[in-house]
Amino acid sequence: MGLDVSDLTEEQRDIVLAVRAFVDKDVIPHASRLEHADEFPTSMVETMKGMGLFGTTIPEEYGGLGLGLDTYALICAEISRGWVTLSGILNGSFIAGYMIRMHGTQEQRDRFLPKLATAEIRSSFSMTEPHAGSDVQAIRTTAVRDGDDFVINGQKMWVTNGWRSAICMLLVKTDPTAVPAHTGMTGFIIEKEPETNPPGLTIPMPAMKKLGYKGVESTELIFDDFRAPASWVLGGEEGIGLGFKYFMSGIEVGRVNVAARGVGIAQAALEEALKYANEREAFGKKIGNHQAIQLMIAQMATRTEAARLLTAQAARKKATGERSDLEAGMAKYFATEAAQANATDCMRIFGGYGYSLEFNVERLYRDAPLLMIGEGSNEIQQLIIARRLLEQQREGKA
């Protein structure tokens, strides 16, 4: 069930089927237990490492699989069908790999890409602060030059993979007075030992408690005169003041990833609902024979397919190197709303059992809402879509 693999290239088909088999055998039967315990899925992550998934989009010359964003999206949808947390663990490294490849110096590419490809190191990505999420240009963390170093002060929040990562893609202000504000923002590749607090950086553990998306830590990062060598600036000296641009490009590919997660959750909810509707009886027949249930199933399936197509379109457009904020915004918005709607309909179809911790439905129902918030909330996506369309109309393209 799920994506029809006959349309894929042979390479894509092989990897999608391998990931699907891994998810069916090793993820779905165990995900809820680990999620309820908020336990890091070590053995699943080891399998993903062995399959080379952390290096999916990293070029072969750096030890990756050298596959495109479209294939990465297919993989993320399959993984999220099992447990969306695994996609979150993968994604920090994916975004870092993309940003270093696109914007890093040659030395930074040589240093980090081979280790990210094999998952010898994993990465986190940090923009959000306690007072600013959507309004990225309002962040307050600063990096002030001091000889060959920068001294970083400030507080970050909601950093997925914050504790276990060995590098963190960090967005700060190097010129807090700059107008417009984004011209004073700079990205750093912060190096640290996983699961330790280096001098000047505190990562409070245990991590933040969450409704869902459990098993991977989301942490704060508290910088107190943390010293970062100037060589850690993403893009080197030339990258100073370009951090906002670099991080937005990372977020744009991240949006395709989140759309793919939406496809995965929507698909999982549909599969659970179909199975249950063919088993459960009410009023002398399988509930799947009641029209009200059939209407929900039809809507769930249609949403899932539409989400899949929008996500594939966004991934293809991004892969061309053309501007794709419109397509990525539409895919992220639609696919994540589809995930939420399908999780809710699945719970309705399960009746009381949907509310039980024994079935996967309640986990899907708790995991789905994050997708509407993270990587740019769905309200922000709608603004991006509308503004781009208005712009195109003014340019005579729409």
Ligand SMILES: Cc1cc2nc3c(=O)[nH]c(=O)nc-3n(C[C@H](O)[C@H](O)[C@H](O)COP(=O)(O)OP(=O)(O)OC[C@H]3O[C@@H](n4cnc5c(N)ncnc54)[C@H](O)[C@@H]3O)c2cc1C
């Ligand atoms: C589990 C989890 C993991 C996360 N992981 C990471 C991570 O790894 N790295 C990271 O940097 N961040 C991460 N985040 C943060 C996430 O990206 C932010 O929560 C998100 O960007 C929204 O920001 P906010 O929470 O500050 O909400 P706000 O920006 O305060 O928004 C609140 C509400 O106002 C709406 N809103 C804001 N501005 C506008 C506007 N102009 N027009 C219309 N509506 C608007 C929003 O859509 C939302 O509904 C994570 C969050 C969670 C919950």
